[in-house]
Amino acid sequence: MDADAIAEGRRRWQARYDAAKKRDADFTTLSGDPVEPAYGPRPGDTYEGFERIGWPGEYPYTRGLYPTGYRGRTWTIRQFAGFGNAEQTNERYKMILAAGGGGLSVAFDMPTLMGRDSDDPRALGEVGHCGVAIDSAADMEVLFKDIPLGDVTTSMTISGPAVPVFCMYLVAAERQGVDPGVLNGTLQTDIFKEYIAQKEWLFEPEPHLRLIGDLMEHCARDIPAYKPLSVSGYHIREAGATAAQELAYTLADGFGYVELGLSRGLDVDVFAPGLSFFFDAHVDFFEEIAKFRAARRIWARWMREEYGARTDKAQWLRFHTQTAGVSLTAQQPYNNVVRTAVEALAAVLGGTNSLHTNALDETLALPSEQAAEIALRTQQVLMEETGVANVADPLGGSWFVEQLTDRIEADAEKIFEQIKERGRRARPDGQHPIGPITSGILRGIEDGWFTGEIAESAFQYQRSLEKGDKRVVGVNVAHGSVTGDLEILRVSHEVEREQVKVLAARKGERDEARVRTTLDAMLTAARDRSNMIAPMLDAVRAEATLGEICGVLRDEWGVYTEPAGF
Numbered sequence: 001m002d003a004d005a006i007a008e009g010r011r012r013w014q015a016r017y018d019a020a021k022k023r024d025a026d027f028t029t030l031s032g033d034p035v036e037p038a039y040g041p042r043p044g045d046t047y048e049g050f051e052r053i054g055w056p057g058e059y060p061y062t063r064g065l066y067p068t069g070y071r072g073r074t075w076t077i078r079q080f081a082g083f084g085n086a087e088q089t090n091e092r093y094k095m096i097l098a099a100g101g102g103g104l105s106v107a108f109d110m111p112t113l114m115g116r117d118s119d120d121p122r123a124l125g126e127v128g129h130c131g132v133a134i135d136s137a138a139d140m141e142v143l144f145k146d147i148p149l150g151d152v153t154t155s156m157t158i159s160g161p162a163v164p165v166f167c168m169y170l171v172a173a174e175r176q177g178v179d180p181g182v183l184n185g186t187l188q189t190d191i192f193k194e195y196i197a198q199k200e201w202l203f204e205p206e207p208h209l210r211l212i213g214d215l216m217e218h219c220a221r222d223i224p225a226y227k228p229l230s231v232s233g234y235h236i237r238e239a240g241a242t243a244a245q246e247l248a249y250t251l252a253d254g255f256g257y258v259e260l261g262l263s264r265g266l267d268v269d270v271f272a273p274g275l276s277f278f279f280d281a282h283v284d285f286f287e288e289i290a291k292f293r294a295a296r297r298i299w300a301r302w303m304r305e306e307y308g309a310r311t312d313k314a315q316w317l318r319f320h321t322q323t324a325g326v327s328l329t330a331q332q333p334y335n336n337v338v339r340t341a342v343e344a345l346a347a348v349l350g351g352t353n354s355l356h357t358n359a360l361d362e363t364l365a366l367p368s369e370q371a372a373e374i375a376l377r378t379q380q381v382l383m384e385e386t387g388v389a390n391v392a393d394p395l396g397g398s399w400f401v402e403q404l405t406d407r408i409e410a411d412a413e414k415i416f417e418q419i420k421e422r423g424r425r426a427r428p429d430g431q432h433p434i435g436p437i438t439s440g441i442l443r444g445i446e447d448g449w450f451t452g453e454i455a456e457s458a459f460q461y462q463r464s465l466e467k468g469d470k471r472v473v474g475v476n477v478a479h480g481s482v483t484g485d486l487e488i489l490r491v492s493h494e495v496e497r498e499q500v501k502v503l504a505a506r507k508g509e510r511d512e513a514r515v516r517t518t519l520d521a522m523l524t525a526a527r528d529r530s531n532m533i534a535p536m537l538d539a540v541r542a543e544a545t546l547g548e549i550c551g552v553l554r555d556e557w558g559v560y561t562e563p564a565g566f
């Protein structure tokens with residue numbers, strides 16, 4: 001790009017920056033020197049390919065979504081939390097909000113994630129262990145007791161039974177007297193990544209995608225600020241994928257949901273802002289920053305060129321980041337604070353919109369209150385002390401970071417081509433029921449291609465670790481330590497007994513006939529292929545449990561079985 005065009009871009013960005021609202025904060029260095037809100041080539045310099053980098057807040061958004069960067073608003077500190085019963089987790093949420101957490105993020109226990117009630121024999125020993133146990137709308141009410149749902153953005157990490165859990169959240173809002181239409185938050189919902197990596201699926205892909213289509217339709221129409229999908233690379237990466245695989249599989253999944261919305265006749269400019277993303281911040285600092293920058297650029301281009309999105313918001317890739325759980329070590333666990341800080345810094349320099357920092361003890365158990373506080377304070381140290389929120393995309397123009405960004409983007413494009421090719425093989429007639437990328441994803445799930453690719457990357461990494469080419473402090477280098485054992489959080493089995501008792505009491509109090517009628521109406525909607533949200537909401541209002549709702553659908557749709565791969 002020639003110097004005049006660069007200068008013109010700078011003027012355009014500066015005008016937008018000047019017009020935008022900024023935080024009331026000090027934007028100078030620690031020594032008191034002023035810094036610009038964003039930097040670019042020096043006046044008079046040319047820069048080949050600058051249109052791919054650009055200015056913050058401009059297409060293709062490589063440098064962030066806003067002309068102000070974090071001067072307009074800092075990222076959301078959103079700590080993922082949940083354990084025991086709804087009452088205990090409600091206490092932890094109040095602690096997080098009082099300590100400066102900017103939003104909530106619900107972690108559910110394994111039975112809930114699998115759509116089972118706490119009294120299901122398969123739930124034995126798991127209730128309240130890796131998150132909070134939620135059986136019905138009454139639990140959801142307790143979970144958010146004294147937390148006004150209309151004022152706090154809430155993320156719920158659940159995919160298999162996302163839709164019934166979402167209905168419980170809506171009913172909890174109704175019972176607080178909050179109009180569900182004003183709710184703002186995020187539901188994970190991403191079922192592709194369950195088949196690809198995390199493996200907490202319930203049904204076959206086809207009916208499940210239909211249910212997700214119902215949710216997208218409902219939110220686009222009735223809850224405009226709510227984001228019904230958080231397309232997740234985190235679990236793909238944690239399963240062993242490389243940075244480029246994480247990026248490409250996740251964005252491809254995102255394209256799949258865009259195709260789903262379009263196949264339902266929805267307007268891309270209306271529903272696309274409801275798609276958000278969730279990435280891992282691993283420990284390779286620069287590679288991660290490049291990944292985040294490439295993610296925004298690829299998404300914007302595909303949304304504009306492939307899917308016809310016209311508005312900024314429909315082209316924006318907004319994402320939450322969690323630091324890498326797999327990078328934490330049980331050995332010398334205090335070192336995990338350092339790893340997490342470096343990973344969090346990469347997420348911030350990559351322009352994350354929302355961030356969870358892991359606690360130092362998370363490789364051993366759910367975080368203790370003390371470890372959870374250090375994790376949250378880590379974000380505050382970055383935000384308040386280091387000056388990183390003063391300048392948008394401070395690494396833009398770095399030869400290394402720009403070239404890494406280009407390389408990861410090129411690698412991702414190659415993977416998209418492989419996915420498309422699978423779609424062409426799956427549908428040689430060119431008839432794609434949802435869309436070409438979706439056909440490729442479904443074929444890749446069916447024939448175990450994604451899991452095989454991820455397993456191969458995990459294997460390569462493990463080999464290099466065992467050969468000592470890759471090093472991890474306290475694991476294969478620097479073993480000596482004076483650190484003793486940590487006090488870890490243990491969830492008592494009493495929680496399970498208590499939860500089962502409470503569930504039995506609630507079942508005893510409800511109107512059984514109403515439960516049956518509403519569940520039957522939901523089943524009829526499933527058979528008629530009509531939108532299932534309204535009848536599911538009615539069942540939830542009648543206190544039908546998660547296990548009952550998912551049970552009806554399991555009986556109707558069948559459960560998914562993974563193809564065996566060797």
Ligand SMILES: CC(C)(COP(=O)(O)OP(=O)(O)OC[C@H]1O[C@@H](n2cnc3c(N)ncnc32)[C@H](O)[C@@H]1OP(=O)(O)O)[C@@H](O)C(=O)NCCC(=O)NCCSC(=O)CCC(=O)O
Nearest residue numbers: 066069072073076080105155157186276318319320353354
């Ligand atoms: C979009 C995100 C990513 C973030 O939403 P947030 O509300 O926090 O932030 P946001 O949308 O970026 O910002 C809030 C509002 O401020 C505006 N805003 C932001 N920055 C601005 C700026 N500089 N200038 C002007 N406006 C700005 C935004 O446009 C938005 O307004 P408008 O709304 O008006 O536009 C959302 O989807 C989210 O919260 N995701 C979290 C997902 C999560 O927690 N997942 C946990 C998974 S945990 C998991 O899976 C566990 C893994 C494991 O351990 O097993």
